[in-house]
Amino acid sequence: MRFLILAHAGDATAALVTARLLQRHHPEDTRLVLLEEIVSAPRWAHTLNGAGADTILTLRDGTEIRSDQIGIVFNRLQYVDMPHFALSESADREYAVMEMFALLVSWLKALPCKIVNRLSSQNLAGPIHSSLAWQRFAGKAELPTARIRLTSSLRRYSASDLIPYPVGPSTIGNVPAWLSEPLGQQRAWAFVAGEQVLGDVSPQLKSGCLRLAALSGFEILLINFASASTNWDWKFNGADPCPAVTHGPMIDAIVTLLEAQS
């Protein structure tokens, strides 16, 4: 198959991308596989022999997925759930989840084809970046960023020009907090899919969004902006590498990326 889409049940983005690919290609070229089908597959055979790795995965409906027959993977999986261990003791359930995660990560790494977004051993949906790391990436990508402070003690490290957002209960004012410069109410977004950038922001910001995607290692990325409090400039306000998008042009941009890279 040319396009393998991996997703959780109810993922509208995955369903829309699959539907668009089915419209444009032979039905046998596209297969949407849900996590539930993967974790309950009656046959897994993942072999490593030094020279390489090979996997045969047979699903309950008889579909056989062979590593060397996939053109590209659009991976929307973000976590592992093992429903058939739901009644097991929590330690056994957690063990089963970790084991299946470890297998999925190895399977995906061994695939000779491209995976969008790229895989990480940290997380199925790619590397995990903290909010602070995203802010730093954005700054290095020359996107305008807000001034941010994180502290374990608002009493010791308050800042009069920043708005505090306490994290957790207070003990004699010594509360941990996230502080940010004030932002306005307006919001905007940009959506990166490969070299395409959609969204109602300036070309300069779009260039910065492409740089942010490259720096953070994601080909698909939704980037949020908030207006500054004092003017109409946009400030980076977070990014999502696995966004729930349903807007037609965004789906088309993902499909174009998958077609170009498969």
Place this chain on the structure above:
Amino acid sequence: MILFCGIASEPPVAFAIEAAARRGLDHLVFNQRHAEFYDIVLDHKSGHVTGYLWIQEKEWPLDNFSGIYNRLMEITSLPENRQRGRVLPDVARVAKSAFLHEVLSDWMELAECRVVNRAISTSSNVSKPYQAQVISQFFLTPPTLITNEPDEAHDFIRTHKRVIYKSISSVRSIVRELSAADEPNLRKIRALPTQFQAFISGTNVRVHVVGQKVFATEITSPAVDYRYATRDGFDVEMQAVELPPDIQEKCVQLSEQLQLPFCGIDLKRTEQEAYYCFEVNPSPAYSYYQQYTGQPISDALVDYLAGTMELEHASSGG
């Protein structure tokens, strides 16, 4: 200045602190057991992160650290954050501790100094076959099958005769040899794919890489998994050895590829002098080997973190 993060009395941390003190290297200890007395602040502006740690009633600029030894334990495992008898932990204190650790960990991922090791690099060990795919660029790895199909497992056993089984992830990571008595139980793997590996006979060699330095320890034990030998009633003997230069070089290259400047590499040397690699531990309890062999691993570690280690090429500490 070196920052040590963890529980100060835990042997790997304690050995490193002692080495830094003995070698006169400036250092600071972030002892998790005293976290309630510490604070942190990070500031982000235009892509730059700066900040301070507040420890021992003093402010320590984060930019002043040349290296960080990260042995942070889960905060939920700290006694002060757990229920004692009928006394529940103070919710506000636990919340502060959690955020303090989270912010510290966030900074360690971004810090421009040497960090052993960053979380993003340690994750390769979460999936042994994932890591094996990286390892196989440098070392032989045992033939491996992960399956939930008993017939596939039986075929693998027939092919390789002696087979071990172990977890795919880093959880419950104990190696066991499959015996004839186990074979009827293979039907149980239908519930969860299981990892089987051809048994490789030979001598276990544990290698600690610190930057460019390599410390090798040969382990003699009849146990399949020497780490649990005592528990299984077997003896363990260890001695420092010097590896062939090409194997030392490969160890350093593997640590660089995995972005783990400090790691424990599990090798096995066969009778034919071939070296197989089984896994790379991103947070090695090196103190166990240092105590037994006298290898100066903690000295190398603090030299690396202080930035005083020369960029010499793989020289054995054995």
